[in-house]
Amino acid sequence: MVLKNPKVTVVGAGNVGATCAQRLIEKNICDVVLIDILEGIPQGKALDLMEARPVELHDRKIKGTNNYSATKDSDVVVITAGIARKPGMSRDDLLKTNAQIVSGVTTEVVKYSPDSIIIVVSNPLDVMTHLTWLKSKFPPKRVFGMAGVLDSARMRFFIAEALNVSTDDVQAMVLGGHGDQMVPLPRFSTVSGIPITELLPPQKINEINERTKNGGIEIVNLLKTGSAYYAPASSAATMVEAIVQDRKRVFPVAAYLNGEYGLKDVFIGVPVKLGSGGIEEIIELKLAAEELEALHKSAEAVKSNTSKLFELALV
Ligand code: APR
Secondary structure, eight states: OOSSOOEEEEOSSSSHHHHHHHHHTTTTTTTTEOOOSSSSSHHHHHHHHHHHHHHHHHOOOEESSOOOGGGGGEEEEEEOOOOOOTTTTTTGHHHHHHHHHHHHHHHHHHHOOTTTTEEEEESSHHHHHHHHHHHHHHOGGGGGEOHHHHHHHHHHHHHHHHHTTTTGEEEEEEBBBBTOOOOGGGGEEETEEEEEGTTSSHHHHHHHHHHHHHHHHHHHHHHHHSSHHHHHHHHHHHHHHEEETTOEEEEEEEEESSGGGGGGGEEEEEHHHEEEEEEEOOOOOOOOOOHHHHHHHHHHHHHHHHHHHHHTOOO
């Protein structure tokens, strides 16, 4: 069911959050509440975006706030609150700080929007998604993480660049955790239906796989003061659109697995169908032995990081 006047809250008015909010209103698909702990920042960015509205020609409202009461009855909540990576920092270095932030945010979100669908963007992504799920007590189809859309968008760009074709015609599939052990799947990556394994030599495909896995750190090393935000914001906004417009889009997202792919009790990137119910189906690909092995290895790394939540008594 397409939502009539969807309300979407974006938590964190920093680079990813503010850009995601901008994408959402400029897509003209929902009203947005932008919330942050910093006083003035969400209000200032929201006002600036409202002042762009007469030029951008959309009808959506955005409100900046520090108060969760303004987020009441949101249909979708995107959590981007936290600190971003600096050079030399892995996503896991962020774990403790961001877990405390995400935990507090989830409590407030659930209090005011008990029926919402939560998309987690804060890193380390798979662990923060698990934490949000545990804290929210929502069914797993209503809590998932944004990573696969971004990782596969990066891979799509690298494939398009290598073949000098339109990015429109390139699809890519990246499974696994949002870390160095993610699993790009060239066999399931195509140009207008043609697998890239028929279009590119193995060495070039390996290069693309490696660049995809290191896509986040490549940007961190260039920016030096933070991490990527344009493509992450676009990816999160596209997931919101699939939900509020009940598009039934098929994307890899960090979803809770309960036996699928032979994995249990772990959030990891797999293809799903996204619609107004959240995750409406988990799609199980028939993976080759080495692909499945790589996915399981990635899941082990995610599980080991997730267990830190319990060791550090963060849940
Ligand atoms: N509640 C709400 N907002 C918070 C909280 C909190 N408890 N704690 C921090 N924030 C806000 C910060 O004030 C800041 O405005 O989160 C925002 C984060 O913005 P940036 O520092 O610009 O970070 P950004 O690049 O947006 O990344 C946010 O997304 O991709 C991930 O790894 C990235 O975990 C990071 C997150």
